[in-house]
Amino acid sequence: MPLLQRRNYRLRTIAAVLCSTALAAQTPSVLERIASRITANDLKAGVSFLASDALEGRGTPSRGLDIAAEYIAAEFRRAGLEPAGDDGYFQTAPFAMVTPNLEGLELTLETGGQNIKADQAAMALQEPRAADVTHAAAVKADLGALDALTEDQLKGKVLIVEVPNASGFSPEQRRDLFMRLARVPPLASKLGAALVIQLRAAGQPTNTNARLREASSAAVPALAVWDSAVGGALVAAKAGPLEATVSAHIEAPAAAPVKLRNVIGVLRGSDPALKNTCVVVTAHYDHLGVRGTGEGDHIFNGANDDASGTASVIEIAAALAALAERPKRSIVFVALFGEELGLVGSRYYAQHPVFPLLDTVADINLEQVGRTDDSEGPRVRQFNLTGFDYSNIATIFGKAGEETGIRAVKDEKKSDSYFGASDNAAFALAGIPSTTISVTYMFPDYHKVGDEWPKLDFDNMARVDCAVALGVLRMADSAESPQWNRDNPKTATYVQARDATGAKPR
Numbered sequence: 001m002p003l004l005q006r007r008n009y010r011l012r013t014i015a016a017v018l019c020s021t022a023l024a025a026q027t028p029s030v031l032e033r034i035a036s037r038i039t040a041n042d043l044k045a046g047v048s049f050l051a052s053d054a055l056e057g058r059g060t061p062s063r064g065l066d067i068a069a070e071y072i073a074a075e076f077r078r079a080g081l082e083p084a085g086d087d088g089y090f091q092t093a094p095f096a097m098v099t100p101n102l103e104g105l106e107l108t109l110e111t112g113g114q115n116i117k118a119d120q121a122a123m124a125l126q127e128p129r130a131a132d133v134t135h136a137a138a139v140k141a142d143l144g145a146l147d148a149l150t151e152d153q154l155k156g157k158v159l160i161v162e163v164p165n166a167s168g169f170s171p172e173q174r175r176d177l178f179m180r181l182a183r184v185p186p187l188a189s190k191l192g193a194a195l196v197i198q199l200r201a202a203g204q205p206t207n208t209n210a211r212l213r214e215a216s217s218a219a220v221p222a223l224a225v226w227d228s229a230v231g232g233a234l235v236a237a238k239a240g241p242l243e244a245t246v247s248a249h250i251e252a253p254a255a256a257p258v259k260l261r262n263v264i265g266v267l268r269g270s271d272p273a274l275k276n277t278c279v280v281v282t283a284h285y286d287h288l289g290v291r292g293t294g295e296g297d298h299i300f301n302g303a304n305d306d307a308s309g310t311a312s313v314i315e316i317a318a319a320l321a322a323l324a325e326r327p328k329r330s331i332v333f334v335a336l337f338g339e340e341l342g343l344v345g346s347r348y349y350a351q352h353p354v355f356p357l358l359d360t361v362a363d364i365n366l367e368q369v370g371r372t373d374d375s376e377g378p379r380v381r382q383f384n385l386t387g388f389d390y391s392n393i394a395t396i397f398g399k400a401g402e403e404t405g406i407r408a409v410k411d412e413k414k415s416d417s418y419f420g421a422s423d424n425a426a427f428a429l430a431g432i433p434s435t436t437i438s439v440t441y442m443f444p445d446y447h448k449v450g451d452e453w454p455k456l457d458f459d460n461m462a463r464v465d466c467a468v469a470l471g472v473l474r475m476a477d478s479a480e481s482p483q484w485n486r487d488n489p490k491t492a493t494y495v496q497a498r499d500a501t502g503a504k505p506r
């Protein structure tokens with residue numbers, strides 16, 4: 001992108017605003033100032049660079065992702081945001097790319113005087129870590145009752161859980177199951193278990209690919225097993241200590257260090273007390289990278305998903321930073337890595353927040369805000385919020401939308417089911433009232449190589465971002481922080497997490 005040209009454009013825009021102001025002989029309102037700064041052309045510039053083939057689809061990890069991070073940091077620098085990472089604007093996340101090693105993998109169940117050896121082809125490493133277990137006692141537990149387990153029950157033992165067949169599950173139920181399963185190895189590690197065995201029905205998905213793992217994470221090795229003999233001996237058993245022991249051998253996986261980065265800039269608040277609290281504005285800057293081989297296009301550009309959100313974060317930050325007055329609360333702008341791999345960057349942030357979670361009043365996440373051609377019909381001059389009834393956030397953006405001539409709407413089918421599908425979920429699970437703002441949920445090129453920047457409606461995007469900027473500013477200027485809707489049973493987990501931070505409900 002020609003930066004010089006862009007700066008000239010901006011100067012011309014400012015000049016135009018100043019001229020019209022002089023003619024009108026009055027100070028432009030905050031909304032007018034924001035609207036003059038967030039332009040379709042600047043958004044197009046940002047998205048076209050982030051989604052260019054040169055960045056190769058911004059896979060996590062990749063050189064394209066690193067270049068995108070540098071670009072975002074440069075834009076935060078231009079806007080005058082305070083760097084809030086450990087390395088300037090970068091929050092460094094030490095990860096490892098871990099490749100399971102199936103060589104010499106063995107599992108034997110000793111029960112009723114019999115040794116049942118699992119077929120190696122009926123096992124996969126869910127959490128690949130080295131293990132050598134000999135005649136260890138086995139404990140079976142319900143996946144829904146893991147929190148009741150104690151160190152006494154589990155130390156040095158093998159934890160066995162049955163994984164329900166997810167083939168008939170909704171996407172929401174699948175995600176829920178995925179989250180539950182991901183919690184098992186760290187929990188088992190905390191309680192001193194030696195190994196986790198997930199009993200699965202044959203044909204269920206297991207992850208055998210190389211995967212990212214936080215370098216310092218502690219967890220117990222977890223083995224997915226669908227061997228019929230082992231399953232037959234264990235499925236009928238009730239939860240509790242089993243009349244069985246387990247022996248197993250797992251080789252250490254190959255692990256290559258990977259440095260991943262969230263990009264974080266802060267617009268510092270001005271109110272002596274409220275400036276120590278913040279509103280977080282997020283978007284993920286990664287996408288699916290390059291996939292497949294052979295003839296044709298293999299670059300997943302991710303223009304709408306989510307270069308659109310990333311460019312929006314940049315322009316909203318620049319517009320709010322350019323206002324004469326600082327907001328009362330601080331506003332933290334975060335571009336996140338690894339969303340497409342399962343909210344990896346946002347979960348990392350939630351574990352290593354720049355502001356304490358207690359002082360973080362909301363996360364406003366932006367996803368797919370560029371295209372208006374939703375698979376179910378056009379979406380112009382409107383935006384959706386996930387978890388529309390989960391908190392009072394939608395009300396705040398509804399009012400901001402009214403002022404900017406655009407509607408905040410609830411998608412009756414997807415408002416709730418998509419709440420857990422993007423980075424706002426990691427913040428919600430940490431207790432922070434959150435939402436994802438989108439223009440489309442499903443669009444024709446979703447997760448395809450054709451998600452390219454010329455297909456975005458940048459005029460509409462500028463209008464949406466203007467409403468988002470105004471809503472964020474209102475939130476940052478209000479002494480009242482957004483609250484979960486405690487009457488909605490779907491918020492129970494998030495409310496519990498919020499209360500655990502010590503936040504006082506109003």
Ligand SMILES: [Zn+2]
Pocket residue numbers: 284305306339367368422
């Ligand atoms: Zn996305």
